[in-house]
Amino acid sequence: MRIIVSGGGTGGHIYPAIAIADELKRLRPDTRFLFVGAAGRMEMEKVPKAGYEIKGLWISGLQRKLTLDNLSFPFKVIHSLWTSRKIIKAFKPDVVVGTGGYAGGPVLYAAAKMGVPTLIQEPNAFAGLANKWLGKHMDKICVAFPGMEKFFPKEALVETGNPVREEMLERVRSSAEAALAPDSSANLGVNRSADESALSSRLGRRANILLMGGSGGARSMNEALRDSTRILGARPQVQWTWQCGTAYYEAFKDCASAQLPNVTISAFIDDMEQAYAKADVVIGRAGSTTIAEIQFLGKPTILVPSPWVAEDHQTMNARALTERDAAVLVADKDLTEKLVPTVYELLDDEARRKELGQNARAMAQTGAVTRIANEVLNLISSSQKSAN
Template sequence: MKASAPRFIISGGGTGGHIFPAIAIADELKRLRPDAEFLFVGAKGRMEMEKVPAAGYPIEGLWISGLQRRFTLDNLAFPVKVLSSLFRSRQILRDFRPDAVVGTGGYAGAPILYAAAQMGIPTLIQEPNAFAGLANKWLAGRVDKICVAFAGMGRFFPKHKLVITGNPVRQQLLDRSLDLARKRTTQRQTVLLMGGSGGARSLNEAMAGSTELIKARPQVQWVWQCGKHYLATYEGSATAALPNVHLTAFLDQMDQAYAEATVVIGRAGSTTIAEIEYLGKPTILVPSPWVAEDHQTKNAEALTREDAAVLVSDDSVTERLVPEVYSLLDDGHRRERLSANARKLAMPGAVTRIAEEVLNLISTPNQATVHATV
């Protein structure tokens, strides 16, 4: 292990699915090496520029964005952004002189990891999804280690670099949730619908279009997290006015919400899946059709193959969502089976395994003189 204080650059941005695992890895590295120093690198104007400083870490922003699937003016600027970000990345690396660079996916991390690999700095990427993202696939041949959460990722990455670690979860929050669930004195059936901080349009439309179905079973409580962008649209809806529906833009007490949930509804992002596996919650997954490579569908299918979740497609969610919920609520044996199978897929301690892989990179003799190459 490096005797002097290690220095780490960590990059992951664009969405919470990249940002929060990156912060979790930094927190765990800090726990293992309290003397460590950190710098995050993200994309200017994206949510990491707020979330990372709020978590207590400094961050540098690059002028970079993803390549759009359709023709846009932004696509014309893409090559210039890439060259500018690579130039700035090399400056950051020379100034900060990191011992290792870690990426959690997304286009924001590609330039800094590419430049670090070129300069001989140890690099590690974490791929959270069952279908690898474009940035991580592009970096795979250059980085030293790749941490994954699903089996079979050798079809995307060099097998000798792979380590199955699982995805980082908010373990303290989830453990509090499990403790709260054990202490519950009521058995009221509660449905938790999570649309994410930005909200999920199709899930909100399904709720708004199911007023009579939800009204017909007043004993079932609904927590409807619609997202900040949709609160004004749906707070006056007939569904939101029902006494057994609680509409909210955010879920400030996520541990309590998970603890009370009999059934969870959500998108199929890697963080959501890791958390419902850890908790063993009967879950209906509605993959977003708008994400790159349709990777959320692949994530959900990895669970449905093991009978660990129910998959409802986005284009059928209005017709199927509430009937699927009631089917689960009425079948306790099925809920128990889904819960047990989800727990089997959980990989507690993932963030520690990832952090240890990072530390292993800087403890090998051939990396001892890395700063000389910067």
């Protein structure tokens, strides 16, 4: 088989695309893959690292403000459609799969118009404009939430859940369970009234907080940690892993909070397996991939929906968890005041952490990546039967 996969711009598009390709390769080892992304975006680096070939299109998003870049947008679309047709003609894919990102629109639309089977994966509770427009041209649309017929043709919908790197996450769960001390039901050693050093020594580990602002970083989350030096330093046994984003690393790496011995700052975390495994509490945006991963892991999580995304879909994603008591929500505007105190409240309440983790795990749609891969294979099979 020959499959084109398009997913890029952010980790939330790239890693689901890679997960789907990995699962298809597991099911059909002889499959050849070609990724199509946006030139200059992070997929051009991350996809080859995962072992796949990728070609870049000259494409970018339409800016919400009036900018010079918007003047070139129509030309980029026309050029990308033309390039996509050339790629499809040369590669001759059996199917084109999209998980979002700037490049997905041109290549999926071109494939649909050329009669190539197409499938998109919509991860959010509120579909974005590009996928809503593409949906009417697609053969199959895999979604993670019920009620998505308000955005897409009902006959094309299948509820699969969001794809995650399940093999990696399963290793994380096993590592975390093995690392727990025999008396792990005790407090993590962060109770203000206790001797934190003694308790951490007894447990054989420190409490660990993982803050990740997404592949691009989140300015407001970074500013909240920058402005919390005193409170972070007051509890030195609480270790912070701070992923600030490549765009923000230079601005925050030398701040007082980043210099604390219990804080480790980095632009990007390549080894998410280790980061997740040691995390007692996770802090992240409410993107679909983050949510799917913390559900799979059953990690107590503080979600901070981005106020800058289309249709405020991250708040809707977060509410799907908070309404089931499976996560804690802190609004972006309240970060400086509430984020670190909320973390400490969770660390001091073992029963609450356990409840959040169990409720999150109960919502996990395990096997989503296999369901999506099977939809891809079924689409190819149906297409071949129709051709014959």
